[in-house]
Amino acid sequence: MEATIGNVIAVMGDFKNPDKVTAAAKGIHGAGYTKFDIYTPYPVHGLEKAMGMPKTSLPKFALAGGLFGLSSAFALQYWTGGIEYKLNIGGKPLFAPQFGVPVFFELMVLCTGLTVFFTMFGYLNRLPNWHSKYQYDAGFQAATDDNFCVVLEAEDPRFTVETAQALLSKLGADNVRVVRETLEQD
Amino acid sequence: MNTVIIADSSFAQKMRTYSMIALGVGALGMVGAAFLDSGRFLAAYLLGYIYFAGITIVAMFFATLQFLVNAGWSAMVRRIPEIFAGFLPIVLIGLIPMIIDVWFSHKLYHWADPHIYQPGPHLDEVLASKRGYLNPTFFTIRLGIYALIWFMTYRLIIGNSFKQDESATDYTPTRFNMKRSAPFVLLFAMSLTFAGFDLVMSLDPHWFSTMFGVYFFAGNFVSTLSLIAIFVVTLRRQGHLKGITDEHYHDIGKFMFAFTVFWTYITFSQYFLIWYGNLPEETLFFILRAHGNWQFLGYGLVFGHFIVPFVTLLTQNNKRNPAVLIGVGCWILFMHFIDLSFIILPNFSPTLRIGWQEICGWLFFAGLFFFMIARQLATRSIVAVNDPYLKESLELVS
Numbered sequence: 322m323e324a325t326i327g328n329v330i331a332v333m334g335d336f337k338n339p340d341k342v343t344a345a346a347k348g349i350h351g352a353g354y355t356k357f358d359i360y361t362p363y364p365v366h367g368l369e370k371a372m373g374m375p376k377t378s379l380p381k382f383a384l385a386g387g388l389f390g391l392s393s394a395f396a397l398q399y400w401t402g403g404i405e406y407k408l409n410i411g412g413k414p415l416f417a418p419q420f421g422v423p424v425f426f427e428l429m430v431l432c433t434g435l436t437v438f439f440t441m442f443g444y445l446n447r448l449p450n451w452h453s454k455y456q457y458d459a460g461f462q463a464a465t466d467d468n469f470c471v472v473l474e475a476e477d478p479r480f481t482v483e484t485a486q487a488l489l490s491k492l493g494a495d496n497v498r499v500v501r502e503t504l505e506q507d
Numbered sequence: 508m509n510t511v512i513i514a515d516s517s518f519a520q521k522m523r524t525y526s527m528i529a530l531g532v533g534a535l536g537m538v539g540a541a542f543l544d545s546g547r548f549l550a551a552y553l554l555g556y557i558y559f560a561g562i563t564i565v566a567m568f569f570a571t572l573q574f575l576v577n578a579g580w581s582a583m584v585r586r587i588p589e590i591f592a593g594f595l596p597i598v599l600i601g602l603i604p605m606i607i608d609v610w611f612s613h614k615l616y617h618w619a620d621p622h623i624y625q626p627g628p629h630l631d632e633v634l635a636s637k638r639g640y641l642n643p644t645f646f647t648i649r650l651g652i653y654a655l656i657w658f659m660t661y662r663l664i665i666g667n668s669f670k671q672d673e674s675a676t677d678y679t680p681t682r683f684n685m686k687r688s689a690p691f692v693l694l695f696a697m698s699l700t701f702a703g704f705d706l707v708m709s710l711d712p713h714w715f716s717t718m719f720g721v722y723f724f725a726g727n728f729v730s731t732l733s734l735i736a737i738f739v740v741t742l743r744r745q746g747h748l749k750g751i752t753d754e755h756y757h758d759i760g761k762f763m764f765a766f767t768v769f770w771t772y773i774t775f776s777q778y779f780l781i782w783y784g785n786l787p788e789e790t791l792f793f794i795l796r797a798h799g800n801w802q803f804l805g806y807g808l809v810f811g812h813f814i815v816p817f818v819t820l821l822t823q824n825n826k827r828n829p830a831v832l833i834g835v836g837c838w839i840l841f842m843h844f845i846d847l848s849f850i851i852l853p854n855f856s857p858t859l860r861i862g863w864q865e866i867c868g869w870l871f872f873a874g875l876f877f878f879m880i881a882r883q884l885a886t887r888s889i890v891a892v893n894d895p896y897l898k899e900s901l902e903l904v905s
Contacts, residue, residue, distance in 0.1 A: 366904040380822070411785075419782050422775060 327502035332473045332485035334494025335460050339365045342469040345492040346371040349473070352488055356477035360464035379441055386436025387429045394428035395421065457503045460496060472500075510672055510888035513747050523881040530874025536867025544864075546614040550855045551868030552604060553615060557707060558847055559872045560598040561699075561727035562734060564657055566591035568695045569731060571664045574684040575692055580758050582900035583750050585668070586891050587738045588731065592665045593883035594876050599654045601872075605706060606650060609643040618712035619643050633713055633788075641712055649705055653698045660691050668891060675893045699724055710854040714792045718777040725770040730843035732763045733836035740829040740836075747889060753827040754903045760826025763835065767820065771813040796849060800859040804849045812842040844869060 336342040342359060349357055350373040359368060402408070403416035413420065442448045455461045455472060464470040471494060473485045482499055489497045513519055533555075540548040566588035573581045609619035617623070618641045623631040634641065664687075667680035700720025708719045716722075736759045743751040781789045796805055816835050825831045848861055891897065 376823075413783075419779060422779065 328475070329482055329499055330454055330475050330502050331500045332475075332480075332482060332489060332497065333455070333458060333460055333500055334471045334489035334492075334497045335463075336469040336471065336494060337467075339368075339469065341493060342471065343368055343371045345471060345489075345494065348492045349471070349488065353479055354473060354477050354488075356474040356480070358472050358474070360461060360468075360470040360472065362464060362467060362469075365469075377445070379437060379445065382440040383433050383437050387433040389436075390429040390432025391425055393432070394425045397428075398424055454502070455500060458498075458500055460498070510892050511747065511890045512884075512886070512888055513742075514885040516745065516747065518742065518745050518747065519881055519884040522877050522884070526874045526877035526881060528874070529870045530878060533867045533869070533871025533874050536863060537871050540864040540867060545612070546855060547864050548868075549604065549608060549612075549615045550852060551864045552871075553706070553710075553868075554847055554851050554865055555868035555870075555872035556598075556601045557851070558730075558844065558869060559594060559876045560601065561723070562731045562876075563591055563594040563598050564695070564699060564702075565724070565727045565731040566735075567595070567657065567660050567665060568692065568699075569728075569735070570668065571660060571684075571688045571691050571695065574664065574668075574681075575688040577685060577896070579896045579899035580755070580903050582891055582894040582896040583748065583903075584735065584739055584755060584759065584900075585894070586887070586889050587735050587742075589665050589668055589891075590880055590883045590887055590889070591731070591734070592661055593887075594879045595657060595661045597872075597875050597879060599658065602650050602654060606647050609646050616646075616709055616712070618709060619646070637712065641709060646705060649701060653702050656694045656698045660695065664688055664691055669887065671891065671893050672888050673893075678895060681893075681895060696724075699727075707850060710851060711792060713788065716777055716781070716789070716792070718773060718780075722773050722777055725766065725773045726843055726846050729763060729766040729770050730840050732759065732766060733839040733843075735759065736763060736832045737836040737840075740833050742889065744829065750890070750897075750901045752903065755900075756829055756832055757823070757827045758903070760820055760832055763816070763832075763839070764820040764826065767813065767816045767839070771817075774808075774812075795853045795857065799857060801849065801853050803859070804845055808842065808846055808849060811838070812846060816842075 334345075336345060339361065342361065343365060346359055346368055350371065357372075359372065361368070398421045399416050407415050409415075453461070458470075460468055461470050461472070471489065473480065473489065486497050486499070537548065537552065540551055569588045570585055570592065572578075573585050578585075605615065608615045613620040618634050618637070623629050624635050624638060639645075664684055667684050670680040671678070700723070703720045703723030707723060708715065736756075739748065739751055739755065739759060742748045778793065781793060796802065816839055819831060819835050820826055848865065852860060852865065894900075
């Protein structure tokens with residue numbers, strides 16, 4: 322049933338258990354592949370380390386968002402209370418860090434949360450991209466159920482169909498298959 | 508698995524030696540302080556006592572909490588706070604000077620002085636209205652109740668945890684702890700809150716803060732976690748806790764980080780409400796501490812107890828770094844001393860006064876504390892070897 326038209330986009334293999342797929346991830350990373358991915362039914366602890374994935378850059382965005390929120394909260398309260406609209410409330414100072422803290426905190430958390438949300442989904446996870454080019458593969462679809470699917474992408478500089486197939490077979494993958502670009506699907 | 512007893516290790520021997528030295532120096536200083544100025548001596552005693560009693564009681568709470576929530580990660584770590592609980596006998600005996608003070612000397616707790624309730628120039632109407640709660644009899648009864656609660660927790664929960672070491676097949680002790688730890692956590696919350704009110708807040712009996720109990724808890728909790736972190740890292744480095752990995756460091760680091768923020772949140776909330784409300788019966792606490800040179804301790808706490816640990820523990824790499832954990836742990840323990848000094852000592856001196864008396868009070872109790880822990884290490888296993896969650900803890904990935 323394998324399609325023979327279209328460019329090769331990946332070589333895939335299936336595993337049936339998280340320990341084996343973690344071992345395979347180490348093997349693929351050890352063989353020098355960088356463009357590969359593993360799709361699992363649930364988060365597998367330690368898999369990202371076995372794959373040699375770099376640490377996420379999300380904390381840097383979070384810090385930047387938090388500092389922005391903190392400084393804008395300071396500026397907002399200082400400018401409104403102390404400069405633009407001076408109002409004596411109960412003899413309290415026009416601006417004092419004591420009463421500013423709740424707003425510092427809230428705006429910092431809000432800006433951090435929104436930055437993390439939009440950075441993670443919009444930038445790091447590439448939304449609004451609602452599809453994957455592998456989504457017509459039956460094994461890939463089964464990764465939402467009980468399959469641990471390894472995908473060696475054709476974009477990898479080391480990729481050739483033969484070596485990729487040989488590597489996955491050597492690592493003990495079932496159903497090693499070549500996946501081609503699907504132009505139309507009903 | 509076999510029990511891990513490190514009685515002969517250099518760790519336990521060094522602790523025994525140094526604790527004896529600290530105890531000797533502290534006791535000598537305390538005797539000197541008692542002859543020079545008995546009021547200051549009692550304040551220094553109270554400071555040292557609260558510091559280590561807080562750590563002991565919170566350590567028992569921490570162990571109980573692990574049973575309550577069936578925590579898997581902490582099975583490797585839980586024995587450390589359980590060993591801290593071995594200081595409990597001294598905690599109970601150490602309450603006696605406070606009881607003597609309310610009955611006889613009234614140097615610490617001046618609400619106990621009967622003269623201020625007699626009609627005349629010394630009459631204190633505010634305290635007269637609080638006399639139903641703040642009187643020597645009820646104070647003694649309350650301390651007795653706290654002592655009973657802490658003793659029961661030690662005997663039942665901590666005792667059962669040690670009892671589990673004896674059998675790898677019969678899980679009755681652990682099962683009891685998992686089922687019955689909830690009321691002990693509740694009793695702990697009540698007893699620590701009210702002990703904070705009675706022993707510390709009533710030093711200034713005109714002042715009151717409903718947040719004081721949780722403020723007291725937060726400071727004690729973060730310093731207990733720091734001491735646990737220091738012990739775990741040191742024992743791991745000396746090869747005694749082989750199952751401890753970076754994952755455990757990370758979890759302890761996260762705990763320390765979270766409760767640094769919690770301490771800040773509670774401390775600030777208390778200050779903020781009093782500052783905003785601006786009521787004379789509440790502000791007197793901060794007027795004493797925000798004017799004169801006590802204020803430098805206050806600013807020091809903002810930076811030292813919050814910003815320094817917060818920034819240091821913010822990144823994942825630092826939480827997983829044992830050297831950083833030890834450094835931050837010692838720093839938090841130092842800041843906890845400053846924190847308790849800031850709460851207790853201004854009641855006895857309007858200007859900044861931390862001298863050898865206070866340091867000797869701390870050293871005296873530090874010596875006793877580590878001496879008692881060294882005694883525990885002689886017989887107790889530092890790993891809860893038959894804990895049903897031990898395997899899960901060994902395989903921890905966070």
